[in-house]
Amino acid sequence: MISKPHTKYIQSLQQKKFRDEYGCFVAEGPKLVSELLAGGRFTCREIIALPGWIEANPALIALPGSVTVTDVQEHELEKISGLSTPNEVLAVFEKRKQDASIDPRHSITLVLDTIQDPGNMGTIIRIADWFGVTNIVCATGSADIYNPKVVQATMGSLGRVLVLYTDIVSWLRQQPDIRSFAATLDGKPVGTIGKLSEAILVIGNETHGIRNEVLAHTRERITIPRIGEAESLNAAVATGIILSHMV
Amino acid sequence: MISKPHTKYIQSLQQKKFRDEYGCFVAEGPKLVSELLAGGRFTCREIIALPGWIEANPALIALPGSVTVTDVQEHELEKISGLSTPNEVLAVFEKRKQDASIDPRHSITLVLDTIQDPGNMGTIIRIADWFGVTNIVCATGSADIYNPKVVQATMGSLGRVLVLYTDIVSWLRQQPDIRSFAATLDGKPVGTIGKLSEAILVIGNETHGIRNEVLAHTRERITIPRIGEAESLNAAVATGIILSHMV
Secondary structure, X not given: OOOHHHHHHHHHOOOHHHHHHHOEEEEEOHHHHHHHHHHOOOOEEEEEEOHHHHHHOHHHHOOOOOOEEEEOOHHHHHHHOOOOOOOOEEEEEEOOOOOOOOOOOOOEEEEEOOOOOHHHHHHHHHHHHHOOOOEEEEEOOOOOOOOHHHHHHHOOHHHHOXXXXXXXXXXXXXXXXXXXXXXXXXXXXXXXXXOOOOEEEEEXXXXXXXXXXXXXXXXXXXXXXXXXXXXXXXXXHHHHHHHHHHO | OOXXXXXXXXXXXXXXXXXXXXXXXXXXXXXXXXXXXXXXOOOEEEEEEOHHHHHHOHHHHOOOOOOEEEEOOHHHHHHHOOOOOOOOEEEEEEOOOOOOOOOOOXXXXXXXXXXXXXXXXXXXXXXXXXXXXXXXXXXXXXXXXXXXXXXXXXXXXXXXXXXXXXXXXXHHHOOOOOOEEEEXXXXXXXXXXXXXXXXXXXXXXXXXXXXXXXXXXOOEEEEOOOOOOOOOOXXXXXXXXXXXXXX
C-alpha cells in the first residue's frame, strides 16, 4: 500500500523543480533498477514494487543504509509510474552532485551545445558509454539527465558517465591546449581525423546546431560526408558516427 | 470548414488498417508537406490547412490533377492532427505500390529484420537518405513506413528511398552473389571492412537482434567495437555508424 502523499511525492519527481528540491530522481523497470542498484554510483532512497519483484530480488533489497521498500498493487504502480506500461518496480535514487571535476586531459570529452530532446540526451549518454567516453559537458539549458525520459533512454549508462552542466563557452576557454572539434555541415570529413586519445567533440542543438560563440572556441570542424539528400542527421546518430571514427 | 465524416476519415488514417483500405497516408507541417509536394514521388490527394498557409503557398497548391484544398481553423486542425502541436497544414498523399523492383546490384541495400519502433524506422530512412542508400528491404511485420510517426521522423526522406516489405529470408536467398553483412555483437570491426559499392547490410530488431534463419543467409558479421560498458546501441545509431564506414 502506498499513501496519498507518498503517491504525490513520487509523481512530483517527474518535474525538474521537484527533483531539484528533493535531490532525487526516479528509475523504472527491473533491468534499469537492478543495473543502477548494482552500479553503486547512485544511492537508493526507496523501492516501490509489485510483491512478485520483491520476492524475486532479496539480494538487491538487502542494501546498505536505510532503503524503504514498499509493495504495491498494479493499479498503484500505474498511478506513480511515468511509463505508458509500468514495469514491476520503481526506485528513487539520489541525484549526484555536479561532476565539476571533469578533466578533459588524456580522454575524449563530449560537449553538448544544448541538446533539448530527452530521448536524444539519453541516447547520447548510452552512445558515450558504448565508446568508453565518460566526460560529458552540457550547456546550461540542456535536457536534464534526471528527466525520467533521459533516465529510461540511457538504459543504465547514466551510472557510468560524468556529467557537468555549465557555461560551455567559459569551459572551452579553459582548455586551450586540447584539440577541439565542432560537428558541422562544412568541416573536414570525419574519416580523415584518425583515432584520438585526447579530444573535445562539440555536438550542436537539434535545430540550431552549434552557437557561433561556441564555434569560436573550437579549433577544427568535422563533418559526416553526405552522399544523398537528407537535410540533416539526428544529433545522437551524428554523435555515434563521429565517435566511431574517433575512438 | 471540415465536415464530421471528413474529420473521421482523416483521423482514421492514423491506423494502418484504414491507410491500407484507402491507400493513403498523412503528412503534417509546412516543411514536410512542401518537401513531399515538391519531390513529386507521391501523388497528393488533398490539403487541409489554415488560411494563412494557403495564402502563402499559391504555387504549391496549383498542383496537377484534382487536389482538394480545405481551409480550417486551428481547433479543427487540432482535431484531425496526429501531432501534439498541430502545424498549419496536413496533407493526404497516396501510398506508393510496393517497390518490388529493388535491385541490390551495384548499390548498398539495407535489410531491416523487423524494426518495430516507428521513430527508429523513420530515423533509419533519414540516415539511409543521408548516405545515398535508396534500397530498403523490410521484414514483414516491421513498422509501417506510412505510420504518421515514421512519416514525420523521415523529414522528407521518404520520397527518396525505395521500400519493399517481404520475407527477407527468401529475398536474401535470391541474392547469392552479393556480399552481405549482418550487424551483430561478435563480428569483424566495422572499420576493417572498407568502402563498398555493392553490399547488403542487415540490421536486427531493437530487442531480439537478427533472427538465426536470417543470419544463416548472410556471409559476414560486422560489429561496432565496444570500448565502454553500454549493453547495446540503438538500431538507428548502429545503422548510421556502419553506413558511415561502408559508403
